[in-house]
Amino acid sequence: MAGDSRTIPHxxxxxxxxxxxxxxxxxxxxxxxxxxxxxxxxxxxxxxxMQRAYSPAALRILxxxxxxxxxxxxxxxxxxxxxxxxxxxxxxxxxPNSWRYYSRPYKYPDEGFRRASHPQKLLAVADEESGLVAxxxxxxxxxxxxxxxxxxxxxxxxxxxxxxxxxxVYIVHASLLLIFFGTVVDGIWGWRGTLNLNEGQxxxxxxxxxxxxxxxxxxxxxxxxxxxNYKDGTPKKWWSKLAVVxxxxxxxxxxxxxxxxxxxxxxxxxxxxxxxxGKVDKLMLVAAPSKGGEKRELGLAVNDTVPLDADTxxxxxxxxxxxxxxxxHVYRKSNDLENPAAHxxxxxxxxxxxxxxxxxxxxxxxxxxxAPYFLEATDxxxxxxxxxxxxxxPGQWGVWAGVVLMVVGLAxxxxxxxxxxxxVPVLDLQTGKHxxxxxxxxxxxxxxxxxxxxxxxxxxxxxxxxxxxxxxGEKVAVVAGN
Amino acid sequence: MARAKAEAQQxxxxxxxxxxxxxxxxxxxxxxxxxxxKSGNVLNETNLLFAALIFYAGAGALYLGFGVTGVESYVKxxxxxxxxxxxxxxxxxxxxxxEAGHPPFSSVYEMLLSFVWxxxxxxxxxxxxxxxxxxxxxxxxxxxxxxVLMQLLRTEVHPLVPALQSTWLHVHVTLAMLAxxxxxxxxxxxxxxxIQDKMKTETFLAxxxxxxxxxxxxxxxxxFEKWGGLSLVAWNPDSKSEVFISKGVRLFxxxxxxxxxxxxxxxxxxxxxxxxxxxxxxxxDSFLTLANRAVFLSILLxxxxxxxxxxxxxxxxxxxxxxxxxxxxxLAASPFILSGLVGGVFISLLYLLLLWRRPDLExxxxxxxxLDRITYKTISLAFPLLTxxxxxxxxxxxQTWGSYWSWDPKExxxxxxxxxxxxxLHMRITRGWRxxxxxxxxxxxxxxxxxxxxGVTYLLPGLHSxx
Numbered sequence: 001m002a003g004d005s006r007t008i009p010h011x012x013x014x015x016x017x018x019x020x021x022x023x024x025x026x027x028x029x030x031x032x033x034x035x036x037x038x039x040x041x042x043x044x045x046x047x048x049x050m051q052r053a054y055s056p057a058a059l060r061i062l063x064x065x066x067x068x069x070x071x072x073x074x075x076x077x078x079x080x081x082x083x084x085x086x087x088x089x090x091x092x093x094x095x096p097n098s099w100r101y102y103s104r105p106y107k108y109p110d111e112g113f114r115r116a117s118h119p120q121k122l123l124a125v126a127d128e129e130s131g132l133v134a135x136x137x138x139x140x141x142x143x144x145x146x147x148x149x150x151x152x153x154x155x156x157x158x159x160x161x162x163x164x165x166x167x168x169v170y171i172v173h174a175s176l177l178l179i180f181f182g183t184v185v186d187g188i189w190g191w192r193g194t195l196n197l198n199e200g201q202x203x204x205x206x207x208x209x210x211x212x213x214x215x216x217x218x219x220x221x222x223x224x225x226x227x228x229n230y231k232d233g234t235p236k237k238w239w240s241k242l243a244v245v246x247x248x249x250x251x252x253x254x255x256x257x258x259x260x261x262x263x264x265x266x267x268x269x270x271x272x273x274x275x276x277x278g279k280v281d282k283l284m285l286v287a288a289p290s291k292g293g294e295k296r297e298l299g300l301a302v303n304d305t306v307p308l309d310a311d312t313x314x315x316x317x318x319x320x321x322x323x324x325x326x327x328x329h330v331y332r333k334s335n336d337l338e339n340p341a342a343h344x345x346x347x348x349x350x351x352x353x354x355x356x357x358x359x360x361x362x363x364x365x366x367x368x369x370x371a372p373y374f375l376e377a378t379d380x381x382x383x384x385x386x387x388x389x390x391x392x393x394p395g396q397w398g399v400w401a402g403v404v405l406m407v408v409g410l411a412x413x414x415x416x417x418x419x420x421x422x423x424v425p426v427l428d429l430q431t432g433k434h435x436x437x438x439x440x441x442x443x444x445x446x447x448x449x450x451x452x453x454x455x456x457x458x459x460x461x462x463x464x465x466x467x468x469x470x471x472x473g474e475k476v477a478v479v480a481g482n
Numbered sequence: 483m484a485r486a487k488a489e490a491q492q493x494x495x496x497x498x499x500x501x502x503x504x505x506x507x508x509x510x511x512x513x514x515x516x517x518x519x520k521s522g523n524v525l526n527e528t529n530l531l532f533a534a535l536i537f538y539a540g541a542g543a544l545y546l547g548f549g550v551t552g553v554e555s556y557v558k559x560x561x562x563x564x565x566x567x568x569x570x571x572x573x574x575x576x577x578x579x580x581e582a583g584h585p586p587f588s589s590v591y592e593m594l595l596s597f598v599w600x601x602x603x604x605x606x607x608x609x610x611x612x613x614x615x616x617x618x619x620x621x622x623x624x625x626x627x628x629x630v631l632m633q634l635l636r637t638e639v640h641p642l643v644p645a646l647q648s649t650w651l652h653v654h655v656t657l658a659m660l661a662x663x664x665x666x667x668x669x670x671x672x673x674x675x676x677i678q679d680k681m682k683t684e685t686f687l688a689x690x691x692x693x694x695x696x697x698x699x700x701x702x703x704x705x706f707e708k709w710g711g712l713s714l715v716a717w718n719p720d721s722k723s724e725v726f727i728s729k730g731v732r733l734f735x736x737x738x739x740x741x742x743x744x745x746x747x748x749x750x751x752x753x754x755x756x757x758x759x760x761x762x763x764x765x766x767d768s769f770l771t772l773a774n775r776a777v778f779l780s781i782l783l784x785x786x787x788x789x790x791x792x793x794x795x796x797x798x799x800x801x802x803x804x805x806x807x808x809x810x811x812x813l814a815a816s817p818f819i820l821s822g823l824v825g826g827v828f829i830s831l832l833y834l835l836l837l838w839r840r841p842d843l844e845x846x847x848x849x850x851x852x853l854d855r856i857t858y859k860t861i862s863l864a865f866p867l868l869t870x871x872x873x874x875x876x877x878x879x880x881q882t883w884g885s886y887w888s889w890d891p892k893e894x895x896x897x898x899x900x901x902x903x904x905x906x907l908h909m910r911i912t913r914g915w916r917x918x919x920x921x922x923x924x925x926x927x928x929x930x931x932x933x934x935x936x937g938v939t940y941l942l943p944g945l946h947s948x949x
Contacts, residue, residue, distance in 0.1 A: 037891035071889040389884040
C-alpha cells in the first residue's frame with residue numbers, strides 16, 4: 001500500500017494483493033480438487049478397494065503425499081488459507097479507493113472531467129436558474145433525488161442512485177471469508193458419528209468416524225421406529241420417535257424422518273438407516289389347557305416367564321434366527337433371520353416336570369403335545385434398530401450467513417448499478433449565452449445507461465419548454481465527440 | 483442481375499424447404515396419430531414427447547436452413563415449430579409431474595426433459611429479445627439429441643427414495659438446470675463471437691476435428707476389445723436396466739468387428755487434424771484443402787460408424803468376456819457413446835456450415851461487440867444461479883446426510899465450475915478482459931459444466947448416484 005514501491009515489504013504486499021496471485025492460487029485449488037475427485041479418497045473408500053485399485057508401491061506414494069485424502073491434507077488447507085489471505089489482501093488493497101469513492105461522492109465535475117465524460121450533452125438555456133430547475137424537475141420525475149451543490153457564485157446539480165453498488169464486491173469477498181471461517185470452525189470443533197438404537201433403548205454414546213466414541217451430556221431414547229414402503233417394495237419413508245433424556249427427564253420429543261432431523265443443544269440427529277437388529281421383540285402365543293378350557297393370548301420376550309395358571313409357568317428360553325437340528329441338538333447357523341426357531345419351557349410346580357416346547361416342532365426333542373397347555377405361535381415380532389447420524393457443526397451458521405450474504409452481494413454486483421448525474425450551468429464568456437451541461441456515469445452496464453441518459457435529456461428539454469423564460473431555449477447544441 | 487436471380491432462387495428454395503419440413507411434420511404426426519388410434523391411448527407421455535421431437539426436428543431443420551441460406555421466413559416458421567414443440571414438451575412435463583406426484587427432476591431422464599424445455603424457452607427468448615436468430619441452429623440440434631436420448635432411457639416413474647423427498651431437491655435441480663442452460667447459451671454465444679471476431683476458419687477446423695478425435699479416441703481406448711470387438715454394457719429388457727455381475731460391476735458384452743470400425747473412424751477423423759498440423763508446420767495452405775476434403779471423408783465414416791452402431795447395438799444377443807452365454811444389449815445401455823457419435827457428426831456438420839456459408843453467417847450474426855456483451859450478460863445470469871444451486875444443494879445435503887459439504891466428486895466439480903466462472907468475472911471486471919480471451923474462458927467454463935453434468939456421473943463415483 002503506502003510507501004516506496006521499491007521496498008521489499010511493499011513488493012511482497014503487491015504480489016500477495018495482485019489479482020494474478022489470486023488467479024494462480026485458484027488454478028492450483030482447481031487442479032488439486034480435480035485430482036481429489038479422480039484419485040480414490042481414503043475417507044470414502046473401502047480399504048480393500050484401495051488395495052485393488054492401486055499397487056502397494058503406488059499406494060504408499062499416494063498416501064505419503066496425501067493424494068488419497070486431498071481435502072484433509074495440510075497442503076490443501078494451506079492453499080485455501082493462502083486464497084483467503086489473497087482475497088483479504090486484494091480487498092484491503094482496493095478498499096480505500098472504493099471507500100473514498102463511496103464516502104466522498106464526486107459531486108461537481110471539473111472541466112477536465114467534463115471534457116472526457118461520456119455520455120454528455122449541452123443544452124442551450126435562457127438563464128442558469130431556469131435550466132437548473134428544469135433539470136431538477138426532470139430528475140425528480142425519473143425518480144432521482146437531485147441535490148444542489150453550492151459553489152462560490154453559482155450552483156450545480158448532482159443526483160445519484162445505488163452508491164452501495166461500489167462496495168458490493170467487498171460484500172461478496174467478506175461472505176466468502178465467512179464461509180471459509182465457518183468450515184474451519186467445523187473442521188476444528190465439529191464432529192460426526194453414528195448412533196444405532198433399538199426400539200426402547202437409550203444411549204448417549206456416539207461412535208465417531210475415526211473409531212473413537214464421544215459421550216453426550218444427554219441421552220437419546222428411541223421410542224419407536226419404522227419404515228413405509230411403496231407398492232413395489234422400495235422404501236418410501238423411515239421414521240423414528242426420539243426423546244432427549246437428561247437426568248431421567250424427557251426434555252424434548254420429536255418424530256424424525258430422513259430430511260427432518262432432531263436438533264438439541266448444537267447436536268443434530270439424522271435418520272440414516274433402519275432395519276431388523278436380529279433380536280426378538282416378542283413372540284405372540286395362544287395358550288389353551290390340553291384338558292379343555294379358555295384360550296389365552298400372551299406375548300413373550302426372550303427370558304420372560306409368565307404364569308399360565310397357579311401351578312404352571314412358561315418361559316421363553318432360547319431363540320435361533322437361523323437354526324439347524326441334528327441328533328437332538330439345535331445349532332445356530334447364522335444371525336440372519338432365515339429359519340427361526342423358538343424354545344419355550346413349560347414348568348408345572350406340583351409335578352416338578354418341565355416340557356420343552358419348540359416352534360417349529362422339532363422331532364425328537366419337542367414335547368409340544370405332552371405339555372399341560374397346548375401352545376400355538378401366532379406371530380414373531382422382531383426388534384428393529386434405527387440408525388442415526390449425529391453431527392455437531394458449530395460453524396454452519398457462519399456458512400449459511402455467508403451464503404445469504406454472498407447472494408445479496410452478487411445481486412448488487414450484477415444488477416445494481418451506481419448511477420451518477422451531473423448538471424452544470426455553463427456561461428460562454430464570448431457570446432454571453434447560457435447553456436446546461438449534463439453528464440452521467442455508471443459503474444457497469446454502460447449500453448443500457450446510454451438509453452436512459454437520452455431519456456433524461458429528452459425530459460430536461462421537455463421541462464425547459466414549460467419554463468416561463470425558456471422561449472428561446474429550445475435550440476440544442478450538441479457537444480462534439482458525442 | 484445475377485444477385486437478383488440468386489435471391490429469387492433463394493426464395494423458391496426457401497419455400498421448398500418450408501413445404502418439405504411442413505409435409506414431413508404433417509406426415510409424421512399422421513403416422514403417430516395412426517399409432518395412437520391403434521393403441522387407443524392419446525395423451526400419454528411418449529406421444530407428447532414424440533410430438534415434441536417432431537416439432538423440434540422441424541424447427542432444427544428450418545434453423546439450419548436459415549443458417550445456410552439466410553432466408554428470413556425460415557426463422558418465422560422455425561420459431562413457430564419451436565413453440566409448438568414447447569407446448570408438447572410442457573404437456574409431457576405436466577403429465578409426468580401428475581403421474582409421479584413430484585416435479586420431474588429425480589432421474590437423468592426427467593432432468594433431460596426439463597433441460598430440453600429450458601433450452602427451448604431460452605432459444606425463443608434469445609431469438610426474440612436479443613435478435614440472435616441463428617441461435618436455434620446450435621440449440622435445436624442439442625434439444626433433438628436430448629429428446630432422442632430420452633426415448634432411449636428408461637421412462638417408468640420411479641418412486642423417490644427417502645433422501646430425495648425434499649423441497650430443497652427441487653429447488654436445487656431447478657437452479658442447476660437454469661444455470662446449466664445459461665452456461666450452454668454463453669458457450670454458443672462465445673462460439674459465435676469467435677466467428678464474428680474473424681477467427682480463421684482453419685482454427686475452427688482444428689477445434690472441431692479435435693472434438694471428434696477426442697470422442698472416437700475415448701470410445702476406442704475404453705471399449706476396444708481383443709480381436710476388434712467393442713464392449714458395451716449389457717441390458718436387461720425386462721427390468722429396463724443395466725446388468726450387474728456384482729455390486730457396482732456391470733456386465734459387458736462384446737460386439738464383434740465394431741471395434742475395428744471405430745478404430746478406422748478414429749484414423750479418418752484424425753486426418754483433417756494431421757493435414758492442419760502439416761499446413762502449419764510446412765506453412766503450406768494446400769494442405770488445408772486436403773484437410774477440408776478429409777472432413778467430408780470423416781463425416782462419411784462417422785455416419786457409417788453411427789449407423790453400424792445403431793444397427794448392431796440396437797438389439798441382438800452377444801457373448802461376453804466375463805460370463806458364459808449370450809446377453810442382450812440396447813442403445814439405452816450406452817447413451818453416452820450414442821450421444822458422442824451423434825455429437826461428432828453434428829460438430830463436423832457445423833464446421834461444414836461455417837466453411838461454406840461463413841459470409842452469410844457473419845451477415846446474420848450480431849456484431850462481435852454485441853455478442854461479447856451478451857455472453858457476459860448470460861454469464862452474469864449463470865453465476866448467481868450456480869451460487870444458489872450449490873448453496874441449495876449444500877442445505878439439502880445438510881438436512882439429509884448431516885453435512886453441508888462432503889467433497890464428493892459432484893460437489894467438488896460444481897465448486898470447480900463456480901471457480902472457473904469466478905475467474906472469468908474477475909478477469910473481465912478487474913483486468914478488462916474482453917473479446918477472444920473472455921470467449922475462450924466462457925468456452926472453458928462450459929466444458930467444465932459438461933464434465934460436471936455428465937462426466938462426474940458416469941466416470942467418477944460418489945454420493946450423487948441418483949442422477
